Amino acid sequence: MRRPFRSGPPSAVPAPAPGNLPAELNRFVGRDDELAALTHHLGESRLVTVVGVGGVGKTRLALKAADALKKRYCDGIWLAELAALRDPELLEHALVEALGLTDHSSRPTRQVLVGQLATRQLLLVIDGFEQLVDACATLVRELLRRAPELRVLAVGRRPLRVDGELTFSLAPMTETDAVRLFTERAAAVLPGPPVTSTSPGPGPGDARSAAVQELCRRLDGIPLALELAAGRLHVLSVEQILDRVGDRFRVLTDGRRGAPPRHQTLRTAIGWSHELCTPAERLLWARLSVFAGPFDLEAAEYVCGGPELPDEEVLDVLAELISQSLVVREKTPAGTRYRMLDTVRAYGAEWLEALEDTERMRRRHRDWYMGLATWYELDWFSPRQADVAAGTESALPNLRAALELCLESPEEAHLGQHLAGTLWFYWAGCGRLTEGRHWLGRALALDTPYDESRLKALWVLGYVAVLQGDSTAAVGALHECREEAARTGNALARAYAVHRLGCQALLTDDMPRAERLLRSALDAYRELGELNSNVLMGQVELAMALVFQGDLEAAVALCEEVREICEDSGERWTRAYALYVLAYAAWTRDAHAEARALTAESITIHHGFNDLVGLVLAVELMALVTASEGDPAEAAVLQGAATRIWESVGPPLFGSGFFGAPRALCERRASEALGTERYAAYEGEGLGLSMSAAVARALAERRPAAAPPHQQPEASRPVRKTRKPAGSPTARGGEAAG
Known part of the structure; x- marks a missing residue:
C-alpha cells in the first residue's frame, strides 16, 4: 500500500506501531x-x-x-x-x-x-x-x-x-516440546530447589523424568492439558497425576465411535481436571459458564451464589479455580476481572445443562447486568464517569448476552427495551452509536405497550439517529415518543423527545426552532426536578443555537453555568462540549491562548470517552486556533486529521452552520497563506495520522508563530446582539414545543 502523501517537517518522535496484540504473560515454549x-x-x-x-x-x-x-x-x-x-x-x-x-x-x-x-x-x-x-x-x-x-x-x-x-x-506438541512446556510451567507453580520424586513437583532422577515423559505422552502433547496438569502440582506429585490421568481417561471418554482421538483426549483432560475439583469448585465452574466475557467478583457472587454455594464462599472457591488455570485473572482499565478460557467454559456449560439449571442461571446473569446498567446510568452523572465508561466497556459481552436473553421472548421484550435505553450514555458518549442503533432497533421491533421502557427506547433511538445524521429515523422515533408520552401522561419521556427534536433542528441549521424546542425541554426538566448529563447537554445545545444567531454573551453565560455544575458534580462528558463553546467564544475575542487551553481540555476528555463527534469538532476548532496563531501548515495538518475522523462520523452531519464554520474559516486562511498545493500537502500529512497520533498532534505544545496583523473577515465573527442572557435551563420565555 502506498503511504499517505506527506510533506513538511517530519515528526520529532516516531509514532508507536499501531495494533492491539496482547502482551505475553508467560514465555512461549517450543513450536x-x-x-x-x-x-x-x-x-x-x-x-x-x-x-x-x-x-x-x-x-x-x-x-x-x-x-x-x-x-x-x-x-x-x-x-x-x-x-x-x-x-x-x-x-x-x-x-x-x-x-x-x-x-x-x-x-x-x-x-x-x-x-x-x-x-x-x-x-x-x-x-x-x-x-x-x-x-x-x-x-x-x-x-x-x-x-x-x-x-x-x-x-x-x-x-x-x-x-x-x-x-x-496444528498438531499436538512433540514430546520434547511438551516436556519443556510442562517443566517450565511446573517450575512456576513450585519455584525453588527441586523436590524429591515422592513430593509434588518435578525433580531430578530417571524415575521422575520417565514419569514426566509418560504424562506428556498420555496427554497427547496438548498444551492446555499440560498446563492444567502442571497447575495441580501444588497438591499432587507427578506420579499421582499420572495415575489419575489414567483413571479419568477410562471414565470420561465420551465413547462416540469414530470421534477424533484428539477430541476425546482434550475432553478427557478437561474432564479429568473437573473430576479433581471439589463439589463446590465444580458447581462454580458450571455456573460461571453463563458469563460471556470478563466478570468481576461481585458479579460472580451474585450470579453464582446460593444455598449450595453461599456468597461468602465464592471468593475462596474462585481462587481455587484460578490456581488450577481454569479461570484467568487479569487487570483491565475497569479493574480486576476474571474470565474462563473458551474450552473450559464450554465444558462447564455442558455440566450446567446436565444440572437443568441453565435457564435459571441465565436469568440471574441477566438481572445482574440490568442492575449494573441501571447503576452505571445513575453514576454517569458523577466523578466516576470515566470508571463507568471503562466498566461498561468491560461488561459489553455480558450486556450483549443479557440483551439477547431479553429479546428471545416477546413477554420479556420490555426488559430488552429498558436495558437498551438505559445504556444511552454508552451508545452516545463512548463511540457506540452503531451498536446502540442495532439493539434499540431490535428491541423496538417487538410489539409491546407504550410503557416507560418503550418510550425511553424510542427517545434514545431518536438521539442515536440524530447523531448519525439519519433525520428520517430520528424524527420518526422522536415524534412517536412525544405523541405517545403525551397520551400516556409521561411528562419526562415527552421532555426528552422534545429535547432531541431540538437537537435535530440544531444539527440541520434550523436555529429558531432549535432554540424554541430546547427552551421548552429545559423548562420541563426544571419542573420535573430532572438534572443529569442530558439536561446539561440540552443547555449546551441551546448555547450553540444562540451562538449561531449571534447572541454570544447569552451562550457564554449558559456554558459557564454548565461548567460550574460539572465541576461540582464531577461530570466531564458534557463539560467537554461546554468547553468547546467557550473556546469558540475566546477565539472570537482573539484570546488564542485561552481558546487553545479550553479546546485542548475538550479534546482530552472526548478522546478519553471515545466520543468521536465531540472529538472531531474540537480538533477542527484547534486547527482554526492554530491558523489564527500564525501556523497555517500545522493547521492544515489538523484539518487533514479531522477529515480522517469524519470518515467514521459522517461528513454531512455537521457540514454547515455553527459546526461547519471553524473548518471553513481555517481552510480559507491556511490555503491563502500556503497556497493550494502546499495546503493540500500538509492536509495529506494529517490524513495519514491515526486517531491517537492526531490527538497527540492537536495537544502538542507549540510556540505561536508571528502572524502579520490582519482584519478578521466579517463572516468569521458572529454578529453580536443586545439580548438578555438565557442564564440557565430554568430561564423562562421559551415557546411551547411545536
Whole structure:
C-alpha cells in the first residue's frame, strides 16, 4: 500500500506501531518449526487459517507469529476475538471495534469496514470464529477482494473454506516440546530447589523424568492439558497425576465411535481436571459458564451464589479455580476481572445443562447486568464517569448476552427495551452509536405497550439517529415518543423527545426552532426536578443555537453555568462540549491562548470517552486556533486529521452552520497563506495520522508563530446582539414545543 502523501517537517518522535496484540504473560515454549512455517505461509498467502483441536495452542502460536511480523505491516496487526460472539449481525461491529474504526455514521457497518481497509496494509487476526463460520467466511472473502493490501490470519477449529485460503493444521506438541512446556510451567507453580520424586513437583532422577515423559505422552502433547496438569502440582506429585490421568481417561471418554482421538483426549483432560475439583469448585465452574466475557467478583457472587454455594464462599472457591488455570485473572482499565478460557467454559456449560439449571442461571446473569446498567446510568452523572465508561466497556459481552436473553421472548421484550435505553450514555458518549442503533432497533421491533421502557427506547433511538445524521429515523422515533408520552401522561419521556427534536433542528441549521424546542425541554426538566448529563447537554445545545444567531454573551453565560455544575458534580462528558463553546467564544475575542487551553481540555476528555463527534469538532476548532496563531501548515495538518475522523462520523452531519464554520474559516486562511498545493500537502500529512497520533498532534505544545496583523473577515465573527442572557435551563420565555 502506498503511504499517505506527506510533506513538511517530519515528526520529532516516531509514532508507536499501531495494533492491539496482547502482551505475553508467560514465555512461549517450543513450536520452533511450526512458528517458522506459519510466518513463511503468511508471506505467501493473504489468508492463512490455523486449525486444530481446542486447547492445542492455535491462538498462542498465531499471536507469536503475528508479533514476529509486525514490522511488515505499516498499519499494524489487529486481533479480533470472536469466541464470545453469537449473533452474526454483530460480526462487522466486532471487527470495527477490534480495528479501532468506531463509526458514528448511518452507513452499513460492512461498508465502513470495506472503505476503511481499502487502502491499508495490515494483518487482521480473527480468533474463535467457529460459531459464526458462514458469516465470517462471507465477510473475509469480501474484505480480501476489496482491500488488496489486507492479510488475514484466522484461528479456529475448522477452515473458513474461502478461495485462496491456506489451511495450517496444528498438531499436538512433540514430546520434547511438551516436556519443556510442562517443566517450565511446573517450575512456576513450585519455584525453588527441586523436590524429591515422592513430593509434588518435578525433580531430578530417571524415575521422575520417565514419569514426566509418560504424562506428556498420555496427554497427547496438548498444551492446555499440560498446563492444567502442571497447575495441580501444588497438591499432587507427578506420579499421582499420572495415575489419575489414567483413571479419568477410562471414565470420561465420551465413547462416540469414530470421534477424533484428539477430541476425546482434550475432553478427557478437561474432564479429568473437573473430576479433581471439589463439589463446590465444580458447581462454580458450571455456573460461571453463563458469563460471556470478563466478570468481576461481585458479579460472580451474585450470579453464582446460593444455598449450595453461599456468597461468602465464592471468593475462596474462585481462587481455587484460578490456581488450577481454569479461570484467568487479569487487570483491565475497569479493574480486576476474571474470565474462563473458551474450552473450559464450554465444558462447564455442558455440566450446567446436565444440572437443568441453565435457564435459571441465565436469568440471574441477566438481572445482574440490568442492575449494573441501571447503576452505571445513575453514576454517569458523577466523578466516576470515566470508571463507568471503562466498566461498561468491560461488561459489553455480558450486556450483549443479557440483551439477547431479553429479546428471545416477546413477554420479556420490555426488559430488552429498558436495558437498551438505559445504556444511552454508552451508545452516545463512548463511540457506540452503531451498536446502540442495532439493539434499540431490535428491541423496538417487538410489539409491546407504550410503557416507560418503550418510550425511553424510542427517545434514545431518536438521539442515536440524530447523531448519525439519519433525520428520517430520528424524527420518526422522536415524534412517536412525544405523541405517545403525551397520551400516556409521561411528562419526562415527552421532555426528552422534545429535547432531541431540538437537537435535530440544531444539527440541520434550523436555529429558531432549535432554540424554541430546547427552551421548552429545559423548562420541563426544571419542573420535573430532572438534572443529569442530558439536561446539561440540552443547555449546551441551546448555547450553540444562540451562538449561531449571534447572541454570544447569552451562550457564554449558559456554558459557564454548565461548567460550574460539572465541576461540582464531577461530570466531564458534557463539560467537554461546554468547553468547546467557550473556546469558540475566546477565539472570537482573539484570546488564542485561552481558546487553545479550553479546546485542548475538550479534546482530552472526548478522546478519553471515545466520543468521536465531540472529538472531531474540537480538533477542527484547534486547527482554526492554530491558523489564527500564525501556523497555517500545522493547521492544515489538523484539518487533514479531522477529515480522517469524519470518515467514521459522517461528513454531512455537521457540514454547515455553527459546526461547519471553524473548518471553513481555517481552510480559507491556511490555503491563502500556503497556497493550494502546499495546503493540500500538509492536509495529506494529517490524513495519514491515526486517531491517537492526531490527538497527540492537536495537544502538542507549540510556540505561536508571528502572524502579520490582519482584519478578521466579517463572516468569521458572529454578529453580536443586545439580548438578555438565557442564564440557565430554568430561564423562562421559551415557546411551547411545536
